[in-house]
Amino acid sequence: MMKRLLLSLGVVLGLLLTACAPDPAARTDRETTEVTEATDPEATEPEATDPAETGTATEVPAATEETPVTDTETQDATPTDDAGDLADLAMVLPGTIQDADYNAVAHEALQTIAEERGIETAFSESVAVVDAERVAREYIDSGFGIVAFHGGQYLTIGLELAEEFPDTQFIVESSGELDSQPENVWNIGRLFYPGYYVLGVLAAEATTTGTVAFLGGIDIPDYKAGANAMFEGARSVDPEVELLFTFTGDQNDAVAGRQAAEALINQGADVLVLGVNNAIYGVAEAATSAADPVLVTSLYTDKRSLAEELFLTSMIFDFTGTYLEVLDEIAAGTTTGYIEMRPGSGVTLSEVYNVSDEVRSEVESAFAAVAEGTVEIEPQADEVTVP
Amino acid sequence: MTPTDLVDANLLRTMIVVATPLLVAALGELVLERAGILNLAIEGMVTLGAAAAFVVLFAMAGLTGGVALSLLSAATAATVVGLVLAYLCVGLRANQITVGLGLLIFSLGAASLLYRAVVGVTTSPPRVPTLTPEAVPGLAEIPYLGTVLFRHNLFVYAALLLVVPVWWLLFRTPLGLRIRATGENPKSADSLGLPVQRIRYGAVLAGSALIGLAGAFFPLVLTGGWSESTVGGRGWLALMLVIFGRWRPWQVVAGALLFAYVDAVGFVFAATSRLIPVQFLQMLPYVLAIAVLVQVYQRAQAPAALAKPYDREARY
Numbered sequence: 151m152m153k154r155l156l157l158s159l160g161v162v163l164g165l166l167l168t169a170c171a172p173d174p175a176a177r178t179d180r181e182t183t184e185v186t187e188a189t190d191p192e193a194t195e196p197e198a199t200d201p202a203e204t205g206t207a208t209e210v211p212a213a214t215e216e217t218p219v220t221d222t223e224t225q226d227a228t229p230t231d232d233a234g235d236l237a238d239l240a241m242v243l244p245g246t247i248q249d250a251d252y253n254a255v256a257h258e259a260l261q262t263i264a265e266e267r268g269i270e271t272a273f274s275e276s277v278a279v280v281d282a283e284r285v286a287r288e289y290i291d292s293g294f295g296i297v298a299f300h301g302g303q304y305l306t307i308g309l310e311l312a313e314e315f316p317d318t319q320f321i322v323e324s325s326g327e328l329d330s331q332p333e334n335v336w337n338i339g340r341l342f343y344p345g346y347y348v349l350g351v352l353a354a355e356a357t358t359t360g361t362v363a364f365l366g367g368i369d370i371p372d373y374k375a376g377a378n379a380m381f382e383g384a385r386s387v388d389p390e391v392e393l394l395f396t397f398t399g400d401q402n403d404a405v406a407g408r409q410a411a412e413a414l415i416n417q418g419a420d421v422l423v424l425g426v427n428n429a430i431y432g433v434a435e436a437a438t439s440a441a442d443p444v445l446v447t448s449l450y451t452d453k454r455s456l457a458e459e460l461f462l463t464s465m466i467f468d469f470t471g472t473y474l475e476v477l478d479e480i481a482a483g484t485t486t487g488y489i490e491m492r493p494g495s496g497v498t499l500s501e502v503y504n505v506s507d508e509v510r511s512e513v514e515s516a517f518a519a520v521a522e523g524t525v526e527i528e529p530q531a532d533e534v535t536v537p
Numbered sequence: 538m539t540p541t542d543l544v545d546a547n548l549l550r551t552m553i554v555v556a557t558p559l560l561v562a563a564l565g566e567l568v569l570e571r572a573g574i575l576n577l578a579i580e581g582m583v584t585l586g587a588a589a590a591f592v593v594l595f596a597m598a599g600l601t602g603g604v605a606l607s608l609l610s611a612a613t614a615a616t617v618v619g620l621v622l623a624y625l626c627v628g629l630r631a632n633q634i635t636v637g638l639g640l641l642i643f644s645l646g647a648a649s650l651l652y653r654a655v656v657g658v659t660t661s662p663p664r665v666p667t668l669t670p671e672a673v674p675g676l677a678e679i680p681y682l683g684t685v686l687f688r689h690n691l692f693v694y695a696a697l698l699l700v701v702p703v704w705w706l707l708f709r710t711p712l713g714l715r716i717r718a719t720g721e722n723p724k725s726a727d728s729l730g731l732p733v734q735r736i737r738y739g740a741v742l743a744g745s746a747l748i749g750l751a752g753a754f755f756p757l758v759l760t761g762g763w764s765e766s767t768v769g770g771r772g773w774l775a776l777m778l779v780i781f782g783r784w785r786p787w788q789v790v791a792g793a794l795l796f797a798y799v800d801a802v803g804f805v806f807a808a809t810s811r812l813i814p815v816q817f818l819q820m821l822p823y824v825l826a827i828a829v830l831v832q833v834y835q836r837a838q839a840p841a842a843l844a845k846p847y848d849r850e851a852r853y
Contacts, residue, residue: 248653249764250662257658276765363808369815396808399819402766405759409551409801413808416547428662431762435667451660456762 236481237295237319238270239263242277242285244301245402251427251450256300259470267477270294283307290318296480298473299323302340302372309335319480321473325372326490333486336476341492342372343379344520345465346423347527348493349447350383351516352462352502353421354391355509356445361418363394364534365410365433366425367401371531373425378530380423381537383516393536394419401427408432415440421462422446430456445504452500463513464500472496494521542809546684548801553689556797557696558583558754562775563782563789564703565747570779571707572740573720574626575844577637579748580772581644582618584765586611586752588648591763592655594665594756604668604757611753612746614651618644619745627737630846649765664761668692692758697790699747704786716740720840723847733847751775777826783837792829799825 239260247257253275260271272294274285282304286297290311298321299308308322312332319334326339346364353362362384364377381393394414398406407429411422415436422437422444424430430448434456437444446457448464472491479487491497499517502510519525542548562583569576576582590611597603618640625631656663668690676687707713715736718726723733755767774796781796782789803818 246649246653246765248649248656248658250660254658254660258660394808396804397815398804399815400766400769402764403769404762404764404767405555405755405769405771406804408759409555409804410808412547412551413801413804416545416805417808428762428764428766431662431664431760431764431767434664435759435761439670451662453662455661456664 236267236269236477238272238293239296239298239477240286240289240292240294241271241273241298241300242282242304243273243275244277244303246275247273249402249428250453253300255450255467255469259473262470263473263477266474267481279303279307283311286311290315295319296321296477300469319485321476327488331486331488335486336480337488338472338476339488339490340372340467341490341497341529342425342465343375343529344492344527345497345499346376346380346425347383347525348499348513348517348520349423349463349465350380350385351387352383352447352505352509352513353380353423353445354384354387355512356462356505357391357421359418359420359442360388360390361392361394362421362423363396363414363417363419364423364425365407365414366395366397367403367407367427367429368399369397369534373397374534375529375531376425377534379527381535382527385537387512392418395534395536398426398429400429402429404429404432404435406432408436411436411444412440415444420444424448434460454500454503459504461503462505463502466498466500467491468496468498492521493517542805543802545805546681548805549685549798550688552794552797552801553685553697554693554758555800556793557693558751558759559771559775559778559796560751560790560793561696561699561754562748562751562772563778563793564699564786565744565751566775566779567744567782567784567786567789568703568707568716568740568747569744570784570843571720571840572716572737572744573723573840573842573845573847574622574737574741574744575633575637576619576622576741576744576748577634577776578618578622578640578644579776580768580770581641581648582615582745582748583752583755583772583775584768585618585644585648585651586615586749587755587767588651588752588763589614589749590753591665591756592651595663596655598665607757608750608753612749615745615749615752616742618647619741619748622745623738623741626846627734627741630848633844633846645765652763662762665756667759667761668757690758692754696754700786700790707786717840719847720842723842724849727847727849733849737847748772748775774826777830780837780839781826781830781833783833784839796822796826 241256241260243253243256245253247253257273260273263269264271272289277285282299289297296319300323302324305322305324308320309331312320312335316334321336321338323338323340326341328337331337364380366373366377377395384391384393394417396410396414398410400406407426411433414422420442422433424433424447427449430453433446437446437460438457443460445460445462447462450467452464452466454461472489476489502513562579566576566579590607593610594603594607597606622636622640625636626633670688670690673687677683707716715726715731718731719733719736727733752768756763760767778789778792778796781792799822803821806813807815807818
């Protein structure tokens, strides 16, 4: 009887250990990828065609967003550029790097940083907010001199740790400039709304039904401001265009995305401007199943592969370039500052598909106007209002 | 939003599609629970089934038999987890809640690992073709009803009809009586010569296969893709539906359809009306579930031996 109980306990523990990857600092057998072995990017990124479309086969233990599990991978690299006094960099990620979205582009940035700046990089995936402080402390204890938090949900934690560890450099991401920040913090402000203005212009140009919609996940200020800016952009093209919006409550729930998209399509929308991440799978399915063509946009990466005939464009955030810029500043001795990601600075549109050359040209003009500041958009983040 | 929107054909059609994986997973769980095994790993098993179905179809892109193999993989993946569950809970008589939660975490991790092993890390999201809806000849043209009922793919029809064999098996066959007996009073069943352990093993494996097939529904019918959030808690809803349906197949069907309807109406409200805050609409199905469960559970007839390990040597 006792033997069976012990065996049972052992199997359960084994299962749990299999599922739970070790913590970064506690881990002594950290997996190491020698980036120097892959000096030819094609060797590890056979599908790479542009900065937003790379495919790698880096094997990392899996984790899920539902569990407070963290996975770690470090990348050592021989410098191909002068690293100066740059310390090693660790990044805290909210999801898995296989998401082909927000976390995948961060992973891509880390690979480039390791290769081009010759520093060791590490990351932890699917870090819940409650675990982020512990994970960051473990990285600091392990000797990482730069800790980056990829996600606005970690902002407070990053700022608090910065006060406690003045010799460590922190990089946080937020929605804009902070009132104050410690001297060892770089703040990356991700502005969505200027890009959404341009997507609004595109939506109004592309619609044939005269109804366009914003489909968001969580109704946080970033996406509320995005929806309002999109409406402003659409009305700048066609003051009569019908505007709809909805939020599903989840950035990644594809079934909810599909249901929300079908509800909008049934209301006559034939262009869906998205403020969701992996929920786009369901939206793409709703668009392809619709009786009449429905066009969609995406965020972070070019997701044309989901629905080639129905894909308009994607708002691409170039985290690689932005992080390299911040690291260069740090290497030069500037330990604090603010860098903004917006059209013209780290935010671009991928190629615009499924519209005429004329529309494409008008969208490019609108993008240039926003980037140059000739069109100014006031962020309205309190609530979404159809003008 | 008008009252006619509440009975819109497209809304009801979506309701059926969204209810189907809930229904299949809940029927699988029902078979397990009727045999006295509580499966708290259901969310993980559905997610693993979804991942297995996706990666197989992705790897077999364009090859014939891909869908069949995809379904088989989903059922097999969940059945393997079910086998571990059965071995630990039936064979070793371990605590079913502890084992279930352990296997939940394992399954979620395994699903993610499987996806990464096959698809890898990419910034170009992969997608598999979803099953094409089949219009039932003659019936699909019926106004309104044709859209609601007769324009689905074969998987949806099969899933909806699945309730018949499950009900028949459990309530109209000697085997069903034996399964229910092992869930109600395994000692009595044992004393009558029924192989309690074998029956429980069989019920767990069969139920797990259904739960895995429910997972396959997500990439093959609903989304065409897979991510860690694809299932999004719907495995837990299936678990709830078994209680909601008072461990009876037809009531489980009604519960799945009701839940999917309220869910779908919430999205229509959110897209058309600003009178109700979106957060309230999002929680509406769960509020309904709690309200109904409070009523239902008072008269619920859970299998008496549910979640209780059976040891024929033990004195009760």
